[in-house]
Amino acid sequence: MTLLRPNRRTALALISSACLPTLGRAQAPKKVAALFAGRIDDRGFMQAGYDGLKLAEARLGVSVAFKQGVQPKPEELTAALRELAAAGPDLVIAHGGQNNAAAKAVAAEFPSVRFAVTQGNVTGTNLASYEVLQEQSAFLAGMLAALTTRTGVVGHMSGIRVTPGLKGRAAYAAGVAHADPKVILLTNFSGNQDDNALSEKVARAMIAEDAQVIFTMLNAGRDGVTAACRERGVKQIGNVGDWTAIAPDVFIASAFADSGRALFDAVADFTAGKFATGEIKRLGLETPEAVRLVMAPSVPVDIRGRIEAAASSIVAGTLKVPVEWSGSEFPTPA
CATH class of the missing domain: 3.40.50.2300 (Response regulator)
Known part of the structure; x- marks a missing residue:
């Protein structure tokens, strides 16, 4: 058998042609x-x-x-x-x-x-x-609730007890106390983030106990609370997104925290x-596109100023947001 030995030009051409597919191939997406x-x-x-x-x-x-x-x-x-x-x-x-x-x-x-x-x-x-x-915007939500309730009572509603939800509740409670320690907080974890019939029942029970502003850390189950609030003239504070743009007649603010x-x-x-x-x-709040309290235009200027000052203090590290809370919880209605 005779082996053909390529000349230098042929060898370079072979090497180049062998490399072309590799060099030209797009990387597969992650x-x-x-x-x-x-x-x-x-x-x-x-x-x-x-x-x-x-x-x-x-x-x-x-x-x-x-x-x-x-x-x-x-x-x-x-x-x-x-x-x-x-x-x-x-x-x-x-x-x-x-x-x-x-x-x-x-x-x-x-x-x-x-x-x-x-x-x-x-x-x-x-x-x-x-x-x-999200606990940082929840703290500000607690302040707003305490500063705007006309009855001296505010509510908090969530579903399952996961760490972020517990931290958010603790921060909200701390914000309420920071703004007005005399305000009474009703707080409930119902066990379900998405059940509208259940959330409406809890909201109605809180409203019957004079809750004037309710902070909801719920998912699909938020609509039940909104229905109860709308019927009874009670204000709500949402979370995650901007609920003031979705239901401005009910939501006074939203503890924006874009997960x-x-x-x-x-x-x-x-x-x-x-x-x-x-x-x-x-x-946190130092990244406002991720975390902030969105307030409705109806929030008075003096209250808005107090909350903005608190937000600046949190960012500066001079105001600490608690993430633990202990106290009596509002029972889920039977």
């Missing part, structure tokens, strides 16, 4: 999978996270997949995260602090995959938490090679 323990159309926390995921897809060019509607039970969250990770994404995001334990366990099973928990407080060698400090920003930042850091593995990355 794959991001997200878990939502609720509905992505809840007009609350889950929808904000989903919006953050879609924004990452549009702006960062990542390929996305997600699961929604998973019950916030440890075994179901763990199974859902394991299923997402097994599909081979580069990054798995568990949206919400209820995923802390599940994410910690599943991240250990898939060491080559990066994991993030939004509103979480867990870390690991391939795990980070990204948290929007979708936490999700987007996790993806942005990952694609930029700056993923906060082993850390908890936090965003």
Whole structure:
């Protein structure tokens, strides 16, 4: 057999042609999978996270997949995260602090995959938490409630007892006391973020006890409270998004805390090679596009000024926002 030895020009051509496909091939987009323990159309926390995921897809060019509607039970969250990770994404995001334990366990099973928990407080060698400090806007919401109630009574309503929700309640209670320690706070965790019949029942019971302003940390179940407030002329303060633009006749303010920003930042850091593995990355009032109190035009100028001054003190570190609270809770009606 005669071997043909290429000349120098032929050899260079062969090398060049072999390299062309590699040089011209576009890099495959990073794959991001997200878990939502609720509905992505809840007009609350889950929808904000989903919006953050879609924004990452549009702006960062990542390929996305997600699961929604998973019950916030440890075994179901763990199974859902394991299923997402097994599909081979580069990054798995568990949206919400209820995923802390599940994410910690599943991240250990898939060491080559990066994991993030939004509103979480867990870390690991391939795990980070990204948290929007909703307690800071909740504190300001508490101040506003105390300064605007005509009865000396205000309410707080939430569903499941996850760490961010408990911190938000503690901050709201502290804001009420900071503005007027004589104001009475009624606070309730009903066990469900999305049940409108249940939330309306709780709201009506609070209104019967003279609650004049109610702060709702709910998801799809917020509409039941809104119906009760509208009927009885009671004001409401929302959270996550700007509810003053959605129902201005009922909402006097909204403790804006865009949890979708936490999700987007996790993806942005990952694609930029700056993923906060082993850390908890936090965003607060110093980032107003993520956290702020949106107030309706009807809020008096003097009250608005007091709240803006408090916000500046929080950013400066001279006013600390408590994240723990102990006291009697308002019972869920039978």
